[in-house]
Amino acid sequence: MTEPTPDTFDSKAFLKTVPHKPGVYCMMSADNTVLYVGKAKDLKNRVSSYFRGNLVNPRIWSMVKQVRNVQITITETEAEALLLESNLIKKHNTRYNVVLRDDKSYPYIYVSDGKFPRVTFHRGARKKKGQFFGPYPSAGAVRETLGQLQKLFLARQCEDSYFSNRSRPCLQYQIKRCTAPCTNEISAEDYRESISHTVQFLQGKNEQLTDSLVSKMDEAATQLRFEQAADYRDQIEKVRLISQQQYISGGQGDVDVIALQLASGMACVQVMTIRGGNNLGSRNYFPKLPAMALQENSIMAHFIGQYYLSRTIPAKLLLSHEPDGIDVLSEMLNLKSDRKVSVTSKARGTSARWVDMATRNALHALQNQLILKDSVEKRMDALQEALSLDYIPNRMECYDISHTQGEATVASRVVFGPEGPIKSEYRRYNIEGITPGDDYAAMNQVLTRRFGKVEEDAKLPDILFIDGGKGQVSEAIKVLSSLQISGVDIVGVTKGEGRKAELDTLTIGKRRVELPHHSSALHLIQQIRDEAHRFAITGHRQRRQKARTSSPLEGIEGLGPKRRQELLKQFGGLRAITRASVEELAKVNGISRALAEKIYDRFNGE
Structure with missing residues (x-):
């Protein structure tokens, strides 16, 4: 070195x-x-x-x-x-390598441990006790499977806190989506049986599951429990129907089908996920390609190397192109998975048909992406002309403020580039310390926080869009001037009368500009403004909901979950706690006098 x-x-x-x-x-x-x-x-x-x-x-x-x-x-x-x-x-995130942009971990279905296990969606580290099934290609695929499991086996999916505090069955029991173990409507033994069937289904052991259900149905019929036998019959029919829809003829085990298409300097890789012989769906990726020209074999090698860094490696990979250094790649996969992984680009029979299907889907997705890219480029050219710019914008930021009568004010920042939204650069800001409802002060605070950071100087936008008119634009100009930031064009976007999109106007400095309603530039600006509004209002609703559902006890230093639970149990509710004296509070196990005074001051202080 x-x-x-x-x-x-x-x-x-x-x-x-x-x-x-x-x-x-x-x-x-x-x-x-x-x-x-x-x-x-x-x-x-x-x-x-x-x-x-x-x-x-x-x-x-x-x-x-x-x-x-x-x-x-x-x-x-x-x-x-x-x-x-x-x-x-x-x-x-190197400039000259093929880079796979995928920051989210794949979702799983999680079956917890315990007397009455829960079946639920999971994303992130798999450290909890229980069983994980997947990974699934998307959250939608997980939710679809969870919906099937609810209808088939009626296992609970509710939170543990909700489950442990029920005194009567909830709506899921009434619509036959749960057996209500929370109120002992089902025995622990019968519930464990339904969980066992759930696990068999998730493992792809549908034939074994069907045999088990047939045996249970025959046993129930022999003992003249015809209603229960009919329930088993209905389960068998549903399992067979789902198996016919999902099962890959001739395919068994865990397989990933990876197909690549390359055109006009852009690549699309489709990954089809097969687990236990069941097709769990597919997902398209558009890796960032370096400036230097690369062949499909090289892109495939780079993609696989990065894709399986944080994912479970299946027993077999079916590829549309043989990657460069396939022997080394296979050895790396074997090393990481600690078992033999089959990697082949010469599939035959049914496997070849699945590779062909993934390839066609990848081509379709790539064509759509190229059309979208071409459309964005045309709108960028139109924006340059409409705003009389001497450059084509490379980075555009838009800010919006959202609140309900001043409550839980949240500001959003969205970022767009030549290829569309850059979601990794999106940010939300919780606005504090201003007069409720003062949008100018909120805009001042968010822009000061954003542009006051030295480390972000290298990422100054070419255009700064503000959801608002002359007042908001003046506030933005004032902030950037105070921070001695120049070279940023500031544009306000004002909603039209009656919130009609075709009547939207722009504020540039002291000028008011109206673009034709059919203008591509106006459509691009509206897309950016609407995205900022969506991102802001989503954050505002989350913050407002959290504030309304949190307990006043949560903000007291030293009062953790166990002590809060003990307090509520001893006093029977929050109202009694607010009326209690310091001496009464201090009698609760784990509550010192100093902590009791903090609790008392929270509800009785000035």
Whole structure:
């Protein structure tokens, strides 16, 4: 490893220190930004290939000219290097690598432990006691499956706090979506049986489940329990119907089908998820491609390496294109999953038909994305012309304020670029310390908080849209002037009379501008404004709901959940607590006199 120099990089001196071993290299710019991450079986040979002048691709050479330092990490095997490469690409979001933008973990179905287990949606770390099934390709796929489970096995899906405080069955019991174990409408043994059937269904053991239900039906009929036998019969019919809809003919086990389409510098990768022989749905990804041209094989290799960093690896991968270094990729997957993973791009029979279907779907999604991109580019050109700009905007931010008569004021920031919304840059701001309902003060606060941060100076918008008229625009100009920020065009967007979109007007400085209702530029501005409004009002409603449903006891320092529960239990409710004296409060187990005084002051202080 060498130290960076201000203007040049002595590649010859550096290459003398690079060993002939597997590992990972990071190309660094003058400001220590990671430009590119790569892996190699032989670091010396691979890194040397970048510094041969005209012998390399011109686009690659444009990157190499920015390099001021190269950091290397030696690994034991090429497979370990591939795994480290994928981690570093995701960490640094490098400019010249294929980057998979996917910050959310896949959703699962979670079956908890306990006397009456709960079946529910789960996303995040799988550390709870119980069983997890998935991953599913989307939240919609999980909810659809949960709906089927409710109809089939009537297992509870309610929160534990809700479950433990029921005195009579809820609506789910009345509409036959739950057996109401909360009020002992079903025995623990029978409920465990329904959970067992649920688990079998989620594991894809539908034949075994059907055999079990048939046996139960016959047993109930023999004992003349015909109503119960009819219930088992209905379950069998539903299981078979769902199996026919989901089951992949000839397919068994856990499989991911990955198909890639590439056109006009954009790639679409569709991942079809199959678990236990059941098709759980598919999802499209549009990885960010580097400036340098890449073939499908290379993109497929980069995608798989990053995709399985934080996901469960199935037993088999069916691919539309053979990835570069398939042997190393297979070894990496085996290493990470600690078992043999089959990776093939030469599927036959039914498997080939599924790859073909995923490929067609990926092409359709890519075509739609290209049409959308073309539409956005045309609207950006129209915006440049409509606002008389001498540039095409690269970053646009819009701010909106939402509240209900001054209550729970929330400001939103949405960000748009040449390719549309940049949701990772969205932000919400809780507004405090202003006169309720003062939108000007709220706008002043959010803009001061946003542009007062030094670390965000590198991401100044070209255009700042404000949901409002002359007053809000003046407030924005005042804030940016006080912070000595220039070069940002400020545009106010005022709703038309009767909230008619075609009557919307723009405020630019002291000018009022009206664009034709059919203007592409106006449509783009309205899309950005409406997105900011949606994002703000969603945050406001969440904050308002939280404020209305939280207990006044929650804000008292030192009064945790257990002590709050003990207080409520001893006094029978919040009203009695508000009327209690310090001495009465201090008698409760775990409540010291000092804490009792805090509780008393909360309800009886000035």
